[in-house]
Each structure stands twice: as C-alpha cells, then as structure tokens.
Amino acid sequence: MDTDSVILVRHSQPEVRPDIPAAQWQLSEIGRQRCIPLADKIKHFQPVVVVTSRERKAIQTGTIVAHILEIPATIAAGLHEHERNGMGLVSQNIFEAKLKRFFEEPSRLVFGQESAGQALLRFSAAVSEVLSHHPAGSVVIVAHATVIALWATSLIGGDPFSFWKGLGMPAYAVFSRPNLKFVEIVDHVL
Numbered sequence: 001m002d003t004d005s006v007i008l009v010r011h012s013q014p015e016v017r018p019d020i021p022a023a024q025w026q027l028s029e030i031g032r033q034r035c036i037p038l039a040d041k042i043k044h045f046q047p048v049v050v051v052t053s054r055e056r057k058a059i060q061t062g063t064i065v066a067h068i069l070e071i072p073a074t075i076a077a078g079l080h081e082h083e084r085n086g087m088g089l090v091s092q093n094i095f096e097a098k099l100k101r102f103f104e105e106p107s108r109l110v111f112g113q114e115s116a117g118q119a120l121l122r123f124s125a126a127v128s129e130v131l132s133h134h135p136a137g138s139v140v141i142v143a144h145a146t147v148i149a150l151w152a153t154s155l156i157g158g159d160p161f162s163f164w165k166g167l168g169m170p171a172y173a174v175f176s177r178p179n180l181k182f183v184e185i186v187d188h189v190l
Helices: 029-045 056-069 092-104 116-133 145-156 160-166
Strands: 005-010 047-052 073-075 138-143 171-176 181-186
Touching (some): 005 029, 005 056, 029 047, 029 056, 029 138, 056 073, 056 138, 092 160, 145 160, 145 171, 145 181
Antiparallel strands (some): 005 171, 171 181
C-alpha cells in the first residue's frame, strides 16, 4: 500500500461476563482466534504501530495483531468506549433502543455519563493526538464500535446507528492520511 492510513479497528469478540463491567471484559477464545485473520487483512496497509484504548478487549486485540505483524503496540488515553459505566447487562433490544436515541440526540445526555457529542469530541481529540505522535506511516487504532461509528460518520456522513450495528467483532474502517479520506470498511473479519 502506497498511502499512509488510519485503520480504525473494532476490538474482537469478548467473553461476556455479567459479573464485571464491560470495560474489563477480556477476549473470548474465538475473539483471540479472529485476531489472526484481522492481522492478515490489515498487513497490506503496512502499519508501523498499533495503538489501543485502555480497555482489556482492545488491548488484547491490539497486542495479538501487533505481535503477528511484528510492530509495537501501545495504549492511549481517550480511545475508550462511550462512557456508560454501571449500566449492567440489559437485553439487546433495550440496549439498541438506548443507543439509537444516543445517536439521534447527540447533544443530550440520554445514555451513560457522556453524550454522543462529548464522546465524539473526546475520541476525535484522542485520534488527533495519536496521529501527532505518529506523523508518518499507517497507524492501527483499536477501539470500540460506538466511538468508531461516531467518528467515521462525522467524516463520511451517514447514520451512526446503522454504521454501529453493521460492525462485527472485529471489523475495521480505513482512512487515508493526512486528509482522512474514506478508503474502505470491512465490517466483519472472520
């Protein structure tokens, strides 16, 4: 690949544990295995570094991918998921209804501890910080579906809820550097 890129990766499949917060979930065995084809698919972008959110599932995804690609991995502040601590597990229908409203009313605090607008500002600043620390080369950023959907659709348009709903575990979206022009999305890596 001749162009430097930002590859935004949604972490791989976690082991869902209702007894611990989602931010502390680790990858399931299937999730760890899915990191192998993920690394294979993104290697043609010739990434120079993997940067992850502070959440375990993202760290594990990034660490496995970095190991396979033989590049460094690091953690950066601000790349974490939309702040919704203490929510606990709810049915998929309830969760999706809350998230749909979150995306539809970005300036209102309707779900969790930050609005969609606040989450987007935080995540955008974190991505900018990562890119300023790595001004050349392709950079893999392993994060989470909600903030990826907010950021990506802020650049390319479209419905963030539909974008979010379409992302598998793992999945990735690619933007060229430095202008952050959309290149492609691979919504399921199996």
